[in-house]
Amino acid sequence: MAKAVTEKTLSRRTQIVSVATRLFHEKGYNATSMRNLAEQLGIEAASLYNHISGKDALLQQICFDMATHYNAHMEEVETASCTAIERVEKLVRFHIGMMLTHFEEVYVTNRDWKHLKEPLLANFLQQRKAYEKRFSRLVEQAVLAGEIQAVHPHAAVLTILSAVRGIEFWQRNPRNISAEQLEEDMVKILLKGLRK
Amino acid sequence: MAKAVTEKTLSRRTQIVSVATRLFHEKGYNATSMRNLAEQLGIEAASLYNHISGKDALLQQICFDMATHYNAHMEEVETASCTAIERVEKLVRFHIGMMLTHFEEVYVTNRDWKHLKEPLLANFLQQRKAYEKRFSRLVEQAVLAGEIQAVHPHAAVLTILSAVRGIEFWQRNPRNISAEQLEEDMVKILLKGLRK
DNA sequence: CCTACCGATCGGTAGG
DNA sequence: CCTACCGATCGGTAGG
Numbered sequence: 001m002a003k004a005v006t007e008k009t010l011s012r013r014t015q016i017v018s019v020a021t022r023l024f025h026e027k028g029y030n031a032t033s034m035r036n037l038a039e040q041l042g043i044e045a046a047s048l049y050n051h052i053s054g055k056d057a058l059l060q061q062i063c064f065d066m067a068t069h070y071n072a073h074m075e076e077v078e079t080a081s082c083t084a085i086e087r088v089e090k091l092v093r094f095h096i097g098m099m100l101t102h103f104e105e106v107y108v109t110n111r112d113w114k115h116l117k118e119p120l121l122a123n124f125l126q127q128r129k130a131y132e133k134r135f136s137r138l139v140e141q142a143v144l145a146g147e148i149q150a151v152h153p154h155a156a157v158l159t160i161l162s163a164v165r166g167i168e169f170w171q172r173n174p175r176n177i178s179a180e181q182l183e184e185d186m187v188k189i190l191l192k193g194l195r196k
Numbered sequence: 197m198a199k200a201v202t203e204k205t206l207s208r209r210t211q212i213v214s215v216a217t218r219l220f221h222e223k224g225y226n227a228t229s230m231r232n233l234a235e236q237l238g239i240e241a242a243s244l245y246n247h248i249s250g251k252d253a254l255l256q257q258i259c260f261d262m263a264t265h266y267n268a269h270m271e272e273v274e275t276a277s278c279t280a281i282e283r284v285e286k287l288v289r290f291h292i293g294m295m296l297t298h299f300e301e302v303y304v305t306n307r308d309w310k311h312l313k314e315p316l317l318a319n320f321l322q323q324r325k326a327y328e329k330r331f332s333r334l335v336e337q338a339v340l341a342g343e344i345q346a347v348h349p350h351a352a353v354l355t356i357l358s359a360v361r362g363i364e365f366w367q368r369n370p371r372n373i374s375a376e377q378l379e380e381d382m383v384k385i386l387l388k389g390l391r392k
Numbered sequence: 393c394c395t396a397c398c399g400a401t402c403g404g405t406a407g408g
Numbered sequence: 409c410c411t412a413c414c415g416a417t418c419g420g421t422a423g424g
Contacts, residue, residue: 046396151381151384162359166357193386193389231403245404
């Protein structure tokens with residue numbers, strides 16, 4: 001039966017995705033059951049299927065929303081008028097900012113994209129690969145401009161992205177160091193490490 | 197353990213742990229069933245319980261063997277006769293080496309320790325916290341010696357450990373860059389970034 | 393959005 | 409190391 005997409009079902013769906021994001025973050029995709037999710041929403045598990053096609057669709061929404069967000073920002077950085085290394089710094093700060101302000105979505109996407117079903121998995125990986133290639137090209141331009149020391153762009157991007165992702169450990173246990181100082185120290189170490 | 201020893205001459209239990217490490221790495225702890233594991237060994241799932249007490253015991257073995265290994269190396273570094281920043285470099289290179297030569301165990305430990313049952317989980321976390329504290333202290337000493345710039349030791353350790361952990365992405369997709377060059381570039385970026 | 397229920401799969405046990 | 413099984417839980421469906 002064809003169901004008209006009303007404003008009500010849209011907002012309900014958005015609400016479901018939001019709660020799912022929180023649960024996926026807390027317990028992981030596989031360990032979160034549709035019964036867990038339904039319970040948090042105060043309904044029965046079977047009722048979820050009036051709003052979403054299945055568990056897969058929730059993960060899909062989270063991961064592809066993130067991919068779109070990252071791609072849009074890359075576009076911005078590429079067209080900004082500044083030096084190559086300033087572009088790289090913008091990206092570093094953007095990724096740190098995402099870990100601080102959109103932590104749950106980023107975390108779930110980083111960890112649980114593996115559970116996407118084909119052909120979505122291939123699509124996601126292709127987008128991710130393309131993103132890293134654009135990032136690498138910006139690093140390469142900074143190397144050619146003499147603003148970054150002679151390192152392989154892939155190695156630089158890998159070091160940056162994984163260092164930033166490590167903020168998830170700080171999120172789990174914010175010690176005697178503030179978010180601001182962590183961001184400044186990490187930018188300091190990474191940018192100084194890259195510079196010529 | 198001697199390299200000439202093949203899987204078949206190892207004790208049955210050791211062999212089970214070895215295959216479990218491979219499967220946990222490939223599919224994750226939760227997604228690996230005792231039936232998967234038994235199938236790889238050519239026996240029935242029920243037969244596994246003649247050698248191990250349960251699925252938990254396999255994860256326990258992997259995680260605590262790694263913890264012991266890391267602690268032993270930290271002991272070595274702390275007692276080595278060299279400068280503070282040389283100690284930090286030794287640790288960076290050790291962690292990179294572990295990602296390259298003991299990849300599956302390290303990866304499983306990093307990702308799946310969350311599935312340890314209490315009281316093992318608390319024990320593991322306490323060991324990890326203590327290890328990071330020792331690491332931080334070495335960084336702090338290098339800062340006090342004027343060999344490392346003014347950054348919060350926690351931020352430095354977080355940046356180092358997470359950057360190194362990122363080698364898992366290289367492992368999944370070794371591109372146009374060799375393990376050796378990746379190690380050298382990462383050490384270059386991190387150490388230059390830390391230095392005064 | 394509900395009740396009622398399905399087939400599949402899980403970790404693990406009994407008993408040989 | 410096996411056969412035979414257990415209770416629990418899963419994602420999802422039928423039909424209202």
